[in-house]
Amino acid sequence: MKKIGFVDTTFAxxxxxxxxxxxxxxxxxxxxxxxxxxxxxxxxVACKTLIEEHxxxxxxxxxxxxxxxxxxxxADQASHGIIKAQLMTNTHIIEVFVHEREVQDEGxxxxxxxxxxxxxxxxxxxLLMKPKELKKEAGKGKREGHENAGPL
Amino acid sequence: MKKIGFVDTTFAxxxxxxxxxxxxxxxxxxxxxxxxxxxxxxxxVACKTLIEEHxxxxxxxxxxxxxxxxxxxxADQASHGIIKAQLMTNTHIIEVFVHEREVQDEGxxxxxxxxxxxxxxxxxxxLLMKPKELKKEAGKGKREGHENAGPL
Amino acid sequence: MKKIGFVDTTFAxxxxxxxxxxxxxxxxxxxxxxxxxxxxxxxxVACKTLIEEHxxxxxxxxxxxxxxxxxxxxADQASHGIIKAQLMTNTHIIEVFVHEREVQDEGxxxxxxxxxxxxxxxxxxxLLMKPKELKKEAGKGKREGHENAGPL
Amino acid sequence: MKKIGFVDTTFAxxxxxxxxxxxxxxxxxxxxxxxxxxxxxxxxVACKTLIEEHxxxxxxxxxxxxxxxxxxxxADQASHGIIKAQLMTNTHIIEVFVHEREVQDEGxxxxxxxxxxxxxxxxxxxLLMKPKELKKEAGKGKREGHENAGPL
Amino acid sequence: MKKIGFVDTTFAxxxxxxxxxxxxxxxxxxxxxxxxxxxxxxxxVACKTLIEEHxxxxxxxxxxxxxxxxxxxxADQASHGIIKAQLMTNTHIIEVFVHEREVQDEGxxxxxxxxxxxxxxxxxxxLLMKPKELKKEAGKGKREGHENAGPL
Numbered sequence: 001m002k003k004i005g006f007v008d009t010t011f012a013x014x015x016x017x018x019x020x021x022x023x024x025x026x027x028x029x030x031x032x033x034x035x036x037x038x039x040x041x042x043x044x045v046a047c048k049t050l051i052e053e054h055x056x057x058x059x060x061x062x063x064x065x066x067x068x069x070x071x072x073x074x075a076d077q078a079s080h081g082i083i084k085a086q087l088m089t090n091t092h093i094i095e096v097f098v099h100e101r102e103v104q105d106e107g108x109x110x111x112x113x114x115x116x117x118x119x120x121x122x123x124x125x126x127l128l129m130k131p132k133e134l135k136k137e138a139g140k141g142k143r144e145g146h147e148n149a150g151p152l
Numbered sequence: 153m154k155k156i157g158f159v160d161t162t163f164a165x166x167x168x169x170x171x172x173x174x175x176x177x178x179x180x181x182x183x184x185x186x187x188x189x190x191x192x193x194x195x196x197v198a199c200k201t202l203i204e205e206h207x208x209x210x211x212x213x214x215x216x217x218x219x220x221x222x223x224x225x226x227a228d229q230a231s232h233g234i235i236k237a238q239l240m241t242n243t244h245i246i247e248v249f250v251h252e253r254e255v256q257d258e259g260x261x262x263x264x265x266x267x268x269x270x271x272x273x274x275x276x277x278x279l280l281m282k283p284k285e286l287k288k289e290a291g292k293g294k295r296e297g298h299e300n301a302g303p304l
Numbered sequence: 305m306k307k308i309g310f311v312d313t314t315f316a317x318x319x320x321x322x323x324x325x326x327x328x329x330x331x332x333x334x335x336x337x338x339x340x341x342x343x344x345x346x347x348x349v350a351c352k353t354l355i356e357e358h359x360x361x362x363x364x365x366x367x368x369x370x371x372x373x374x375x376x377x378x379a380d381q382a383s384h385g386i387i388k389a390q391l392m393t394n395t396h397i398i399e400v401f402v403h404e405r406e407v408q409d410e411g412x413x414x415x416x417x418x419x420x421x422x423x424x425x426x427x428x429x430x431l432l433m434k435p436k437e438l439k440k441e442a443g444k445g446k447r448e449g450h451e452n453a454g455p456l
Numbered sequence: 457m458k459k460i461g462f463v464d465t466t467f468a469x470x471x472x473x474x475x476x477x478x479x480x481x482x483x484x485x486x487x488x489x490x491x492x493x494x495x496x497x498x499x500x501v502a503c504k505t506l507i508e509e510h511x512x513x514x515x516x517x518x519x520x521x522x523x524x525x526x527x528x529x530x531a532d533q534a535s536h537g538i539i540k541a542q543l544m545t546n547t548h549i550i551e552v553f554v555h556e557r558e559v560q561d562e563g564x565x566x567x568x569x570x571x572x573x574x575x576x577x578x579x580x581x582x583l584l585m586k587p588k589e590l591k592k593e594a595g596k597g598k599r600e601g602h603e604n605a606g607p608l
Numbered sequence: 609m610k611k612i613g614f615v616d617t618t619f620a621x622x623x624x625x626x627x628x629x630x631x632x633x634x635x636x637x638x639x640x641x642x643x644x645x646x647x648x649x650x651x652x653v654a655c656k657t658l659i660e661e662h663x664x665x666x667x668x669x670x671x672x673x674x675x676x677x678x679x680x681x682x683a684d685q686a687s688h689g690i691i692k693a694q695l696m697t698n699t700h701i702i703e704v705f706v707h708e709r710e711v712q713d714e715g716x717x718x719x720x721x722x723x724x725x726x727x728x729x730x731x732x733x734x735l736l737m738k739p740k741e742l743k744k745e746a747g748k749g750k751r752e753g754h755e756n757a758g759p760l
Binding site for chain 2: 106
Binding site for chain 4: 160161162164165166167168169186187188190191194196197198200201204218225226229230232233236237240258261262265
């Protein structure tokens, strides 16, 4: 059975991991390992240690950076760290970040969060179980959270 | 007994570490290792060597970047380094940075510094002793130093 | 026979890899390894694991970052990761990124995508089979996707 | 006897290392290793090889980035590299950078350079010989080159 | 006899390496290893593999980033990679980048390119053969490509 790691934050304003886990459960059986850290900057090492201790097939890292300039910098630092953690462990860590500035109000933000978590969860299932399906979608302008842009 | 590392700077304008240590002492018994360096750029290697020499369960790194553009760059470089140090040691380093530009005057800055140090100290206790509590707060819009944003 | 890796994304709006593969097939016989991931941030680890599992002579990584500020940041993070992956594996990963902001409309974007993929494919053939030809073109102001700037 | 490394550049417009060395000599006896490179981007590897060849207790890296946008980027790249070099060697490299944009004219720049070099030299002495003194100054708003900001 | 590596690009609009090689030949006898890659982002891994395969005493990496925002980002990514490659190999890689935006027209750009290549070549000779001369020039405000700024 596949093993999937989930690392999320208390800073986020929506339970992204729960949404993603529910989506994956609809599709496959899997062993779940879950960790919560305070903020996005704590994600890289949390993902890395989760990977080295539990050896999951893939990890999802969830975060909701705030609207300020400093929040953008933090998210950027976190993303660099998440990429480094992947390269050090040879394991995919699917970054699911929802930025407050992407939408106009809290209602839209909630919808975006929900849809993005589910769309990335769908990607995780494909990466693990259906790589051929992903290949068919190469260059198709898929989007996570927003409507697909579609192919040119 | 848990062992916690604290690294702070002479550049900071408030004794963030003291505040954090006091907060943690109210909650748990722990062995404390403390180091002071000049500025935030000195934090990454100081944390890494502290970790390798003393093997703490977790480290807190404190800094107060100044208000200028160059200060923001320095803080950014330091943050990248702190994330790298975590990935190289598989140890959480909770970054407690207070930026002069976050608030309007020195009075507010002092209050922010105090509250942020304490809130992060609380997170450290949870990471070490009560990971389940953190899990319950996933996606709850917690903030350190400012009022909680709350869940959507 | 040379072995070439291709990693592309479902986020891209054009099948860049197909274009590149077709171009290379016109010139040389080669063994192809292909992987598709969701977005550009998933490219670094996908390239690295492809390299370590399949030992290709070279890899091409394709992406089409969107037009927003956040897309630029993601592309930047991905590029840093791709450079790191190269340094960790001692293998060239030719980054073929087409940015939505480079041109005015979707028609131009499609033409740019097509031409850039082919031009980089041509570079891959030269790197693998004709390093002397590349040397002759040093400092000649070659461009991929756009018209050559030419030498000063 | 303590061993201290000094790496500076021909790009800088003031002999920062000389100033720092003189200051340290007033306080302690030490063995000095000195290297000069062209610019700040050459500092990271120069510091790292100096450390691995000579095993100093600490290193000082001096630079004076120019006033243009490109100079800021170079300084940023150098700083990231210096932090990486520290993490790879577990050795403090005290970065002493003086930015042309910090002050209005060349007279002020010279004074800033002089004072910053001396203040960082003082920090080096404390890091090596008087760590307890540094601890007492934690959170005291110390500045290098400029007047101290002081505690809140 | 000293061994020097040269890596340049087909993207550049001037044969920087040729200019540098000619300059060095006027001063010393050396063994030359030369490689050409498409663009600046290909330089880091090309330099690293050249170093590991040929073990040169020093490497020069040449590039001419274009005038657009995206070109600046690419140059920045390349520079970070070149610094990393140096730290991984303990070998100096002298970065010779000429930015289109530095000057007003193509005539000036050509002169800048020529002079910068020669000035950096001169630095390479000093780093290899005359480290004492470099030490004498510490803090003297030397510039590569432009007129020296001179000491304060």
